Amino acid sequence: MKRFIFKLVVGVITILVLGLLITVGVDAGSQCYPSSGNCLTLAQYYHTVWNNPGSYWDAGVRSYTANPTRVMDDIGYSYWTVRQRCYGSIIQQTNYGGHVLHYRSSYWAAVTKIKAYCSNPYARLGESLGNHDFYDWPYSHIYPYSYEDGWIP
Amino acid sequence: MKKTIGSIIGLLFLMGVWGSVNLFSGRVDSTLAQDLRGREHVVFLHSTDHPEDATQLENKSGPAEIREASENIAQEVQALNEQWLDANAESGWIHIVTQWKEDYDEIGILPDGNTLEKEYSMDEWYLLNEERRVVKGIFIRRDLNGKVSQVSVLRDNAWYNLTYNDVIPVPEEALPVEFVWDFGFPGEATRLVDSLVKEETTLDGQTVVLYTVTEEFSSPMNFSEYDEPITAIKTRAYYEPDSGKLLSSEQIMIMSGGRERIRTSVKLISWTMEKQPPMEVLDYLNATYKETFRSSAETTSFAEQEMAP
Secondary structure, three states, X not given: OHHHHHHXXXXXXXXHHHHXXXXXXXXOEEEEEEEOOEEEEEEEEEEEEEEOOOOEEEEEEEEEEEOOOOOEOEEEEEEEEEEEEEOOEEEEEEEEOOEEEOOEOEXXXXXXXXXXXXXXXXXXXXXXXXXXXXXXXXXXXXOOEEEEEEEOO | OHHHHHHHHHHHHHHHHHXXXXXXXXXXXXXXXXXXXXXXXXXXXXXXOOHHHOOOOOOOOOOHHHHHHHHHHHHXXXXXXXXXXXXXXXXXXXXXXXEEEEOOXXXXXXXXXXXXXXXXXXXXXXXXXXXXXXXXXXXXXXXXXXXXEEXXXXXXXXXXXXXXXXXXXXXXXXXXXXXXXXXXXXXXXXHOHHHOEEEEEEEOOEEEEEEEEEEXXXXXXXXXXXXXXXXXXXXXXXXXXXXXXXXXXXXXXXXXXXXXXXXXXXXXXXXXXXXXXXXXXXXXXXXXXXXXXEEHHHOOOHHHHHHOO
């Protein structure tokens, strides 16, 4: 029994440590599509910033529908910017032009980036931001904006 | 039988803890996780290897003596840094000038539409207290012609970008802000200790100690900065052996085709302790901040500003 408890404690500690090492930021937004007065589906969207303990980090963008899930003519993003800062200065910024999938209910894209030199690891910030894209004929496109950042030590 | 039931209960409990950790850290939304299964179409731009799947380090333990020798070298790197800071990072103003050169395939477009230059200099001013914490800081980026391209400032526990007019609070866990000037090399030397190599060489006619660490990937990794996959990242640091001064550092990408590209090269030009910065530098610090600066979330890309509907 003692051995079991010991194993359990070690397991819990390992999980907690892993959880601390790999941090992530997600802050989801949502709005009715095509409009609040005619809510056929919830357009949900967010950006992500993942820190890996090594020399790289990940940024992501996700758009999807829910309650109920609806297959869209276009789903994705209209613009996506991935940025890295050191001491508040922008030291890297990549802008991706629009990208959508057709006849899908969900879109997800991610890039892996190298952590730029920054002496103080808690002064290095990863950012992922931009406008998502939802469209289903005969309704209009909506382009909701979302942003996520996270320290990438 | 009891053992099996115990193991199953233990496993279920661990899964529960894992789920709780994820939920509290905001990593997983259970609804999203379900959506991700099966139906999800995942689009990886440039990146196909998920980092969790990649074996990050070649962390083979050699004979005990080799390991011990490597650990001693890693400690030596730490000691060199400490030695330099003890003698050259006293309370008051420190002025550091560095020269930077970068090489990657992506083109960086700043929020105002300007291209992020790949060769530039940094003018850094730090005001340190007795505990070697940064009370205030001014960071000026200049292009090769000496023109200021970006300025940021640390004050009131926040990073202010004066060029793009935004502010990012320093996280609680990083306060008070530690003075670090090592480009993360001592940490890398510890993390990748098994690959740590020390050699004597010359740099600009001066005898120096060169430390190198290599992070090898089990399979080539795709980084968005490069068109070609990368098999390893080599980091070099050149130290002045007597003083512990970090003279230069390079981060080298080993491409899958065998070619080496220097992602970042930084060279220390000067390090001086000053009474205070000149007025034009202090002006950056003394400007009125709080009311006019927005959150970094509002600093969108140039493309978004130009073309967003």
